[in-house]
Amino acid sequence: MSKINQIEGKAVPVEGNDIDTDRIIPARYLKEITFTNMGQYPFYDERFDAEGKPKGHPFDLPQFQGSHLLFVNQNFGCGSSREHAPQSLMRWGVRAIIGESFAEIFAGNCTMLGIPTATVSQADMQKLQALAKEKPATHFTLDLDKKVLLADGKEHLKFDIHESKRNALVNGTWDTTGILLANAAKTAEVAKKLPYVSGY
Amino acid sequence: MSKGTLYDKVWAAHVVEKLPTGQYQLFIGLHLIHEVTSPQAFDMITEKGLKVAYPNRTFATVDHIVPTKSQARPFQDNEAEQMMEAIEKNVKNFGVSFFDFKSGKQGIVHIVGPENGLTQPGMTIACGDSHTSTHGAFGTLAFGIGTTQVRDVLATQCLSMDALKVRRINVTGKLKPGVTAKDVTLYIIQKLGVKGGIGYAYEYGGEVFDAMTMEERMTVCNMAIEGGARIGYVNPDQTTFDYLKGRPYSPAADKWDKAVAHWKSIASDKDAVYDDIVTFKGEDIEPIVTWGITPDQSVGVNDKLPAVASFSADEVKTVELAYKHMELKPGQSIKGTPINVAFIGSCTNGRISDLREAAKVAKGRQVSKSVRAFVVPGSQQVKLQAEKEGLDKIFTEAGFEWREAGCSMCLAMNPDKLQGNEISASSSNRNFIGRQGSKTGRTMLMSPAMVAAAAIEGKVADIREVMA
Known part of the structure; x- marks a missing residue:
C-alpha cells in the first residue's frame, strides 16, 4: 500500500457551507453497481443544465482542469454515507481536500481511499480560495509530514489533520483490511466475551 | 473526556486493539447491508480472495431502489433489477441472511433491524447508510459507513475507528399536544446546527425521552446524523426491554433476565462525565x-x-x-x-x-x-x-x-x-x-x-x- 506524504498540483475551489453528498453525487448515479464511471458525475446537477450544457461550475472551467487539490468550506460532505461522493471526486482527479470542516462519515470514507482531509481556519480558507481563483496556475503542495501547505514552493500556511488519519496516510496503512485481518484471533476472543455473541 | 457513559462502556467492550495509527480496531456486533452500498464491497472481498468472516452477524434487505407501486420482478428499471440481482447473488454466495420480498420481512434496513429484535442494547452496529444512527434508540453505538468500510466489516467484522466525544442532550418537562418526536429532533438540530455534532456522539435523555416510545426514540436518533453527530443514542430502560420481548431475534425466555441485567449494566452511570451537556425545555418545542x-x-x-x-x-x-x-x-x-x-x-x-x-x-x-x-x-x-x-x-x-x-x-x-x-x-x-x-x-x-x-x-x- 502506498505511503501518502505529499500531494501536489493546482487547486479547484468549490465554495459554500454544508455541501451535502447528494449535491456531490445525485442518487440516480448510485444505481450503478461499480464505481468505474463515477468520475463523470461529481456535482452533476450543479454543473449541467437540462440540456447537459455546462453552467460554469469550477469543475468545468479550463483553468481548473487537472487540479488535484480541492478547496472547500464548512461541513463538506454532510448527509448520506455514500462513498460514491469521494469516489466521484477522486476519479475526477481530486487527491486531497482542504476545508474548514468535514462531515464525519465523508472524512472517514476519504481516508479509506487515501484522500487526506485537511482543515484550516475560515480566514485561511478565504485566502486560499481567492488565491486559487486569482492565480489558478498556482502549484500547491500539501505536505503531510510537516503539516504545511506550500504555494509555488514557498510555505504558505499550516493545516490540521486528525492525527490518526495522518498516520494512516503517511505510513501507508490506510487500506485497513489486512491490518484488521491480522488481529483475527484477538477479534474472536473479544467477540466471545460479548454477551449477545455468546447467547447471554 | 467522557467517562462512565454508555458510549464509553460499549466502546471499551468492543475494542480489539489500538492500531499503530492511533485508531482503534472495533468489533462490529451487527452488520446490516442493502443493495446500494454493498455490491462494490462484495466485489472487493472477492478480488482479495476473502470470505465473509462472521456471516451470521450480517443481515441483508432491499429498500433504496425498490419500486413502491409493485414489487413484481423483473423491475422495469434495468439498473434497479441488476442491483437486485447483485445482492441476491452475493447473499447466496457468501451465506448471508436476506430479508427479501418473499420473506415477509423486507423493508427499510433501519426499520427491519429493530422490528425483528436484531438491534439489541450494548451492540456496535454498522451499515452502509448514514441513518444507521436510528438503532441508537436501543442503547447501541450505531453508525453509517462507506462501501470500503463495508468491505472491512464483511472481511473482518471490524472497523478502524476514532473515538468520539459524548454530548448529553437533556430535554426536560413535557411536550405540548401536537408536538412529536420529529419536532424534538428538528428542534435540537435547529438549536445546535447541522455542524454542531461533528466529532460527537449524542446521548439523548431527560423526562421527554423517558416518556417516549421506542419508535419515537428511533425517530430522534435517526436524525442525529442531520445534526452532524454520527451516533445518537438513548440509554436502555424498561421501555426498551418491553419492546424487545418476544421478537424473532430477541433473547429467548430462559436467557431474558440475564440479557436485561446486562443491558441495565451498560446504561450511563449516574455520575457519568460528559464532554458537553446541553438542556432544552420540552415546553418550548412547537410543531x-x-x-x-x-x-x-x-x-x-x-x-x-x-x-x-x-x-x-x-x-x-x-x-x-x-x-x-x-x-x-x-x-x-x-x-x-x-x-x-x-x-x-x-x-x-x-x-x-x-x-x-x-x-x-x-x-x-x-x-x-x-x-x-x-x-x-x-x-x-x-x-x-x-x-x-x-x-x-x-x-x-x-x-x-x-x-x-x-x-x-x-x-x-x-x-x-x-x-x-x-x-x-x-x-x-x-x-x-x-x-x-x-x-x-x-x-x-x-x-x-x-x-x-x-x-x-x-x-x-x-x-x-x-x-x-
Missing part, C-alpha cells in the same frame, strides 16, 4: 417545518421565515441559496405555503405509530385536489399491521395512495420522485437540493401528522388547528 436546504433551516409552524441578516456572516451564502431554491422570502409565514406532494414514510417516520398518527388526521377528511399524496410503510410487517388495523382504508378513502415498503421519495432512487419545482411536505429526513429526485424540487420536512394535515389543507397547516 416544526423546514423552509430551507439543510435540516437546521426550520421554524415553528406559526413563525415567520427569518431575515437573512439574522444569520452569521458565514451562513449568509447558504441562507440566500436556500431562499432562492425554495422560492420563499424572509418574513413570510411558513403556514399556508401551498404544497404539491405529500410523502409519509422513510426510516425516520415509516413505522406503525407514524402511520397511526397520520391516519388520525386523514380519517374522514379528503386530500386537497391539488396534492399528490402517498403513504409508504417502512416494511412489509408495518404494512401488514397497518392493514390489520384498517389504516390502508382510511388513507385510500381520504385520497392517499397506499404503497409497498421501501425508501421511496426520501431519496428518489426509485420511481417516486418530485417533478420540476414541485414542493413537498415530507416526513423524511433531508431537504437537500435535488434530494427528492428533481434538481429544482423542494422539500419541507415535518412530522407525519403535519404532512397529513398539509395534504388535507393543500398547504402547510398547524396540526392543532386542523384537529381542533
Whole structure:
C-alpha cells in the first residue's frame, strides 16, 4: 500500500457551507453497481443544465482542469454515507481536500481511499480560495509530514489533520483490511466475551 | 473526556486493539447491508480472495431502489433489477441472511433491524447508510459507513475507528399536544446546527425521552446524523426491554433476565462525565417545518421565515441559496405555503405509530385536489399491521395512495420522485437540493401528522388547528 506524504498540483475551489453528498453525487448515479464511471458525475446537477450544457461550475472551467487539490468550506460532505461522493471526486482527479470542516462519515470514507482531509481556519480558507481563483496556475503542495501547505514552493500556511488519519496516510496503512485481518484471533476472543455473541 | 457513559462502556467492550495509527480496531456486533452500498464491497472481498468472516452477524434487505407501486420482478428499471440481482447473488454466495420480498420481512434496513429484535442494547452496529444512527434508540453505538468500510466489516467484522466525544442532550418537562418526536429532533438540530455534532456522539435523555416510545426514540436518533453527530443514542430502560420481548431475534425466555441485567449494566452511570451537556425545555418545542436546504433551516409552524441578516456572516451564502431554491422570502409565514406532494414514510417516520398518527388526521377528511399524496410503510410487517388495523382504508378513502415498503421519495432512487419545482411536505429526513429526485424540487420536512394535515389543507397547516 502506498505511503501518502505529499500531494501536489493546482487547486479547484468549490465554495459554500454544508455541501451535502447528494449535491456531490445525485442518487440516480448510485444505481450503478461499480464505481468505474463515477468520475463523470461529481456535482452533476450543479454543473449541467437540462440540456447537459455546462453552467460554469469550477469543475468545468479550463483553468481548473487537472487540479488535484480541492478547496472547500464548512461541513463538506454532510448527509448520506455514500462513498460514491469521494469516489466521484477522486476519479475526477481530486487527491486531497482542504476545508474548514468535514462531515464525519465523508472524512472517514476519504481516508479509506487515501484522500487526506485537511482543515484550516475560515480566514485561511478565504485566502486560499481567492488565491486559487486569482492565480489558478498556482502549484500547491500539501505536505503531510510537516503539516504545511506550500504555494509555488514557498510555505504558505499550516493545516490540521486528525492525527490518526495522518498516520494512516503517511505510513501507508490506510487500506485497513489486512491490518484488521491480522488481529483475527484477538477479534474472536473479544467477540466471545460479548454477551449477545455468546447467547447471554 | 467522557467517562462512565454508555458510549464509553460499549466502546471499551468492543475494542480489539489500538492500531499503530492511533485508531482503534472495533468489533462490529451487527452488520446490516442493502443493495446500494454493498455490491462494490462484495466485489472487493472477492478480488482479495476473502470470505465473509462472521456471516451470521450480517443481515441483508432491499429498500433504496425498490419500486413502491409493485414489487413484481423483473423491475422495469434495468439498473434497479441488476442491483437486485447483485445482492441476491452475493447473499447466496457468501451465506448471508436476506430479508427479501418473499420473506415477509423486507423493508427499510433501519426499520427491519429493530422490528425483528436484531438491534439489541450494548451492540456496535454498522451499515452502509448514514441513518444507521436510528438503532441508537436501543442503547447501541450505531453508525453509517462507506462501501470500503463495508468491505472491512464483511472481511473482518471490524472497523478502524476514532473515538468520539459524548454530548448529553437533556430535554426536560413535557411536550405540548401536537408536538412529536420529529419536532424534538428538528428542534435540537435547529438549536445546535447541522455542524454542531461533528466529532460527537449524542446521548439523548431527560423526562421527554423517558416518556417516549421506542419508535419515537428511533425517530430522534435517526436524525442525529442531520445534526452532524454520527451516533445518537438513548440509554436502555424498561421501555426498551418491553419492546424487545418476544421478537424473532430477541433473547429467548430462559436467557431474558440475564440479557436485561446486562443491558441495565451498560446504561450511563449516574455520575457519568460528559464532554458537553446541553438542556432544552420540552415546553418550548412547537410543531416544526423546514423552509430551507439543510435540516437546521426550520421554524415553528406559526413563525415567520427569518431575515437573512439574522444569520452569521458565514451562513449568509447558504441562507440566500436556500431562499432562492425554495422560492420563499424572509418574513413570510411558513403556514399556508401551498404544497404539491405529500410523502409519509422513510426510516425516520415509516413505522406503525407514524402511520397511526397520520391516519388520525386523514380519517374522514379528503386530500386537497391539488396534492399528490402517498403513504409508504417502512416494511412489509408495518404494512401488514397497518392493514390489520384498517389504516390502508382510511388513507385510500381520504385520497392517499397506499404503497409497498421501501425508501421511496426520501431519496428518489426509485420511481417516486418530485417533478420540476414541485414542493413537498415530507416526513423524511433531508431537504437537500435535488434530494427528492428533481434538481429544482423542494422539500419541507415535518412530522407525519403535519404532512397529513398539509395534504388535507393543500398547504402547510398547524396540526392543532386542523384537529381542533
